[in-house]
Amino acid sequence: MIFHLIAAFFFSFQSITFAQVLKCPYGWEEFIGTASCYRFVRYPKANSVNAAGLCQTDLLSVESLPEHLFIQNLLNTNDPSTQNWITSGRRNGPFWQWIKSTGPINLQYDQGWLPQTTQDQQIRSNLVYGYQRSQWGWLPYDIAPMENLPFICEVPIRDTYGVTTNYRGIEYGLPSNIEQRFIPRAPKFHEQPQDQEFGRIDQITLGVGSTFGVSKSSLAVVVTLTCRADAYPVADYFWFRMIGGSISEAVLVNPHESRYFQHGGNLMINNPTSDDSGTYFCKASNFFGTAISNRVYLREIIVDQFEKRERPRVIADGHRDAIIDCLYKNTNTRDLSYAWFKGGISQKVQQTAERFISQNGNLYFSRVTDGDSGKYICAVQVKNTRLRYLPSQTSEGTELDVRSTFGQERSPRIYPSFPQVFPTSRLPKLGENASLECIAEGYPVPVYRWYREDESNSFNPLQSKAILLNFNRELIIPNLQRDDMGSYRCEASNIRSVVHHSVTLQIQIDPVFVVPLDDQVLDIGTVLSWYCEAYPNDANQIRYSWFINGTEIFWERLTLAQRQRLTITNNLLMINNVQPYDNGIYQCAATNTQNNVQRFSTAELRVIILAPTFGKNAMVSTLRSTVGGLVTIVCNPEGAPRPQIQWFRNNIPLNTGGTVQIFPNGNLAITNIQLMDAGNYTCMGTNPYGQAQQSTYVYVMPEGTTIISTPGGRDVILDQTIVIPCDARSMNQMDLTFYWRFNNEILTIDNKRFRQDNPDRPGDLRIIKAQYGNSGRYTCVAQTTVDEQSSSYQLNVYGPPGPLAGVRCTQPFQRQVTLTWVVGDEHGAPILHYTIESLSNHRSWWLFHGNFTIPLPLNKFVTMTLSGLSAYTDYRFRVFATNMYGSGEQSEVSPPCVTQPDIPSIPPAGLGGGGGKVGDLRIVWDPLPMDFWNGPNLTYKIYVQKHGENR
Template identity: 30%
Template sequence: MTLPWKQLLLLSIIDYCLDSGSYHGPRWRMEPGDLFIPVDSIEEEATLTCDAKGTPPPQYRWSLNGTLINLGLDRRRRLSGGNLIISSLDRYQDVGIYQCMAYNTGGAILSRRASLQFAYLDHFKVHTRSAVSVREGQGVVLLCGTPTSSGDLTYAWVFNEYPYFVQQDNRRFVSQQTGNLYIAKVEPSDVGNYTCAVMNSITKGKVQSSPTSLILRTDGVMGEYEPKIEVNFPDNVPAAKGSTVTLECFALGNPVPEITWRRANGVPFPSKVKMKYSNAVLEIPSFQQDDTGGYECVAENKMGKNTATGRLAFYAKPQWIQTMKDTALAIEERLDWECRANGRPKPSYTWLKNGQQLLSEDRIHVEDGVLSVSVLTLADAGMYQCVAENKHGVIYFAAELMVLASPPDFTGNVLRALLKAKAGTTVTLECKPQAYPIASILWKKGNLPIHTNDRITLSPDGTLRLANVSKSDAGSYTCFARNRFGMSSTTGRLLVTDPTRIIQGPVDMEIIVGESIVLPCQVASDPVLDVSFSWAFNGQLIAKGDGHFELVGGRTAGDLMIRNIQLYHAGKYICVVDTDVESLSAVAVLIVKGPPSPPDSVTVEEVTDSTAQLAWSPGRDNGSPITNYLIQTRTPFTVGWQRVNTVPEIIDGNTLTATVVDLNAWVEYEFRVLAKNSVGVGEPSPVSVKTRTEDQFVGHALLLAPCEPWR
């Protein structure tokens, strides 16, 4: 895998490890692809693409067949960006495998390999072809004798003169593998001249052979004979995943043989398989591993049969299933990378660093797809590539290794200048400098080293923990960090405070609607602490803009005044006290009492000339049980609402029906109900439907009528 030309790059990247600026190694944006150029286009230019990103912008080098292209001495080849442009193409000098390298101060990477080929089709040699003499009924093979070429070819045969072509059927077949024409059983109509026509699929160029005459012998007709397979497929046919596989099979014989296909394992062909040209061609599109195995072609006529066999073998280019990531490690740490690819056959692996192959030595271990580097040094930084390869393809994957080396630096993680902690709690002081390699840590209180005990612990990451702190733990703490590149420190002061106590907090209360109260919240705290108060009502923070609420008090008091209390102010109130070191809270439940809400659904159920039966639904009691109900009425003859007499005379809070008495006959009444509790009388209910009492004389007539004789 190591290419000599890559060694020339070392001088270009030697300063990479010494570069102190911000850089990133190259990453491919575009890699070269295979080119197949018609040979008649050699006067034009060919461009092999190569484009990478990186900081600083990458530079490029190209190799051909493993040898560095010296662009300074090559007038036909030049770079445009990273693209290689070749002018005045030469069929012999420019053909081969090209590879691009992109490099900067971050390292170097190799592109995929790209082939440049020239498609051409030479002319047939000019010579007279001998006539072919056969008996009627005999089979014959006319050879094409394809001239030298490059690129896919297609074949056809001209019969006598252009544009009359041989039509393929069960008796005649043109192989696209050999170009030959096969006639299973010659008939008199076959006599004539045959010319092989070849076309290059890339150049579209066409050439024709000299004609071959087919004549019949006069010594009789060929008798019947068993099939003889002349067109066959190899014993082992490699087939790429997803490709279209074509197998040919054709036999000579008299009578004309019939061609059939079958799989050796007896499994029927899937629907995707197609038969063409009277079954002479078997086509398998989108070849998969399930299509592998033995295939048999059977040629049969009444004289017998013949069988040709072969195997289709599945192969696949490598594809990544596991790759590595860009990695930043401290000097002296260990690197472990692994890459994996699938493919058939199983791929082999190599590793490249800055375009050169890595071999196991000293600190470096390379095995299969695993790369390990122990005790990293600055020289190990660079661009690495894992390469997976089988005989059908090769793939590359790149990742950057950054090796970090620096003295301890607390710029992003200094100790707090002043840390306050409540006595009895645990204090954690973190010492986390940026340092490569990891720094050793030493803590001091004042000028004295700190020693661990059952209350003071030091974690491997440098974190200092002080449990159950007291006033004696207060003071100045300094963390010293050191590695082989230098030392640094950070200092902070610890202040231990007395616990804060709520000496008067809110208590559960009952209050009447419209009144105002103050919910107390007063604390005793260490004077060095900053104290703040906030209140929550039913889980929501009380906003300062609410006109009913006002926070009153000084540094150690956060009393809450509630003015003109309404029913909806009932609920849970929490006073939250926050200091530099702790948070406390006190809870109280406020019950707001008010007159009952209006009763509902007042209905008149039965009416006489002087009474009405009423029923209603209760409203909310608003914090105080309903003691009794009052009923009022009005008529067109009254001014406003008037209280009426009822049975029972006093309607208690558990009664929801009553009879209104002492009403006037034949008068239209409306009724409403009011509820009363210990706070007062509530708002009246909605008004009932207007109801007229009965005529008192109708009532008397009904009573007297049975006593009088009927007239």
């Protein structure tokens, strides 16, 4: 089938004149694709009215998929709390627009909406970035007048000259020729100490003669705790051990004791004992301050011998279940791994569909047979591979007696306490692996399936990274993330019935700073304000405290003078009238009150005086422009207090107003520049300690670059090649270069899909085999070292509908379900009908249900009832749309949906008999296919009457 794609061109011009190379200010993220800077503001939050003012620029607008993916990636990395973020998106009647300072623009790229949200698009007013179903995207949202949210700012790099930033790095005021590593700075940890484990070594543990043929004296165990800080001068390190619950009560570890040795930030403990277990931290200190590290726990792992006692015999009926308990006294499942042997340690028990070794140490039989009789031995070994010097231990044998019985079918039964999450001694941590186990007995032996349950008790497939092991009885979820939390359902089934139990997976999330501290270099007498914020940001779960140079601040221990200048309000610290003696390292500590895990955000305060200097930020000596262009001159001298800026032109004070503007950050902009504006521009910075000045000479040329292309357009058929023309000339005989933007993103000319291969017209863009994704705005930019001109074309591509999103099955009855989905892009033609197909647990091929014509609601959220289904059937659905150009892509498969049970649809076929003996009647029939069972536990009833009887 050939689809016709129709392309239409629309054309516009734009002119820009260069000034000088700019870059994103501190705290802004650059996206090369759009040549723009983005700032994610979590503090202070703002309402929809004030956010743009705090930005000093426009709020975010998203005009392409790469830009959307860029925002998604930054939010995934920096916002574990998944808040809603304000953008410039607003609803205008039935349409959504981005609101810019230059005026509103309609959404060019509209695929950022999250599933199941478009029903709100006609009633909500704001477009925010939100988080649903494990992804970031657009949500229609009503921001209340007093509701404050984080927000996202955006500014083109070429416009950053007007952005004011008060940030000063710790290198502020230092000579520019100092190497980075030699910049004087207080310590900050770049390697935090980690929890450590050690095993106890003694002859009791090793056993008589020792398991490995070695003695205690020949084994040397060394535990190393490590911390490293970046500092200059190089830091000195001190290790402390916690005695009570407060860091202030910690005791300094003496590195000169016989079993202790310290080298730099490494603390080594030789042959640690139980007395060495506990909580440790280190301090790094130099002339500029002292920092404190995270607390770590040194823990002893004990692998003792099993108790020497007779074990109770386990008696089980054949084809029934059995459990053999390991009976080991260390029940910390994250310390140990288990193995089982039968008869002796030479015959290891292998896991099969009938046998399962749980991480709790027990051996489970879903069904035993005569061959399972015998003596079973449990063996334990430490999990930590670095502690494999600890020998494994084996138990006495446990006898399993199996009584011979006939196997009778029975429904599955999931064992009590299963499914279960391991480890059980604590919650699994973010980034670790979690194991979920499920074990059931029954005959025939059950099979297992796992689902995720959402808040509405709907079943969803497992995440793609999930791993199923041991006949699906063990579910491994690697690299745990917050999205993995929730309810998991284990389903065990055989031909008799289906049973299920659920378990909730929770994750230990250590505090993560989403608003960390930044270094501050302040003027004498000003106000220090530091705000920190950690996730989880629940006031009932996180407790904040503050440290200065490694010492915790306690209000009751402050002097009256200190109390008059210092204010601490939870996670906000302020000091009035700062002085050089306030210099040092400040740390905000966030402690999770549920597990007592503490994390620090660290920054240095430096209070200075400095005469103005251009040493690191020299002004450019010359700038060139053309008449009518925009010239910006950056003036950013260092100084403390911050220098007052004054501008001169040809040594005469510069009057602002009209086309001349001086920004609060000191930069100068001249719009619509003319020949008479040429001259020498001098910036002077002054503070109480001196002044400094530098100059830039501006040359103005009468003419610049001119676009001379003539726009054109034509219909384009799928897979044909199109050429978008672009040509220009430079009046000043300057070299011209051409590049293209697609939806405001710089287009990569890969010489595959896109080419600029005409030597006579180097600006022309050739698009090879045009596809739907090529729709959008193309901008040709003709550039010289002085200015640039651009022209834009709008290319619209039409064709079959895009894929539908969010197909869901709800309200299942015996023979019908309700289906919902969100309509995608129509690609220029109305949808004629929707095609519905299904997959069930009774067949492996897709069944066609029909083509359905459904009016398209304004919110593109379609709901319909599908009838004619089978009862008690596990269905999955997919849908695709068709318009005049053809059929579109199939949707993603819906989550499973089970219809309610009913009586069988049809009677058994093939009823007959014959061949019986005297007194026996032989009756045969074809088993009813499972498609027509319509319920579990199908049984047959046989009715018999003698030939000739009528009853």
